[in-house]
Amino acid sequence: MDRTLDLTAALGRVVIGFLRSVGAIAIFAAEAISHLVRPPFHGRLFLKAFIEIAWFSLPVVALTAVFTGMVLALQSYTGFSRFNAEGAVANVVVLSITRELGPVLAGLMVAGRIGAAFAAEIGTMRVTDQIDALSTLSTNPMKYLVTPRILAGTLALPLLVVVADILGVMGGWLIGTQQLGFASGAYLKSTFDFLHAADVISGLIKAAVFGFVITLMGCWAGYQSGGGAQGVGRATTSAVVASSILILALDYILTAILFAR
């Protein structure tokens, strides 16, 4: 009896703790967003964050996309050849990349790079009083540190995914034409024939949401961190873990919403 009560209480604590964090993060996000419409604006910091996310993530996202496209072509060819449907390889590649793998893989890569970097940077500022110093220097720390980063993430990820889409298809085309014996023109034709605008756009919407979540969680974890270098380390880890899980969960939810019949 006692033990079940203990268990219930422990479970209750976990649930309440979880809900409390969700609420706190929602308020944090709302405040960050509210600064989008309240001057002054820190355009320089937005630009810096945008370049950091879009430009410096380009190599890793590009590599991931090319290899994923190549693997997709190989694997789907093996699968489809078992019931003589090899012709569908190009379709499968382009749909998987634009709808799912482009945004999800780019999201996960950026979560590792940017989520960690932002959490570490802002966390260090927190534990060395730099965030407190901002508010004594006529600068709102949310407006200065968080809003430009979140805006940059939300806008940069779709851009990265456009690149990932193109390179992913290219990877598939490379394997298709070089190894699987497709004619280049025919491969490309079947790539684009069955591709709808909605496929690409849904992927870009996902990307924007992922970019928002990654930067939000990175900033949040850093902002909340305490306890010296160890605290910053914890913040970094939790930012990456939380945003990776959220990307996968939100991917499912967004797919369900965007393609609801």
Next chain:
Amino acid sequence: MSDTPKIRLRGLTKAFGSKVVLDGVDLDIRARHSMVILGGSGSGKSVTLKCILGLITPDAGTIEIDGQDVARMSRREREALNDRIGMLFQNGALFDSLPVWENVCFKLLAQRRISRRAARDKAAEVLAQVGLAASVGDLSPAELSGGMQKRVGLARAIAAEPDIIFFDEPTTGLDPIMGAVIDGLIVDCVEKLGATAVSITHDMASARRIGDDAAMIHKGRIVWRGGAANLGETGNAMVDQFARGEREGPIQMELRK
């Protein structure tokens, strides 16, 4: 209105978890005067300053600045108040993503009182006041020694010529001569700019030089206040022990024997 204290603390209380740090701090700080706060390490001096700045919310008690209760201020009023306050943090808290000159002129730039071009010259001018060469302006804070960082922090705190300035251990980590120069600078802020200064220091010579008034905090309360000139011969056993740095006295360090 001239006898309204610039800053008035009443019953200021703050606990972190079960640890009570401030336990009813009452303190008046006179306008256009320099107040020195003394107290043992960990006695809550920095926390008191952060409460006044609004960086830490006290559990109980009131903080009035110019007769206005800061807890009742709107966010905009609070921001306007902070525009007039300068703070030197104990550890400097310099922005390591920005060069020194941008750190120094950060507030002026944020308030758009100066162009980026003019800020470099202004930074050189303020750096000179704290004994640093203009070339330091182009370095990053990570490239500075501890004492140089402290002085840049000081330059940043005074660059916007604030009305109220808090100095958390301004001379710790400086050589004696540079310490005296900084003390002179703090005195100038009060005498020439008419600012109200609140300094935390462990250095008694410096406390006597910069302070008009002094107060001692112990176990979360103000246990003494008086003139800073005769620290060490105040007649208060606690303050005198502290000022002379004696092991025996009413203040017992909690050391394991």
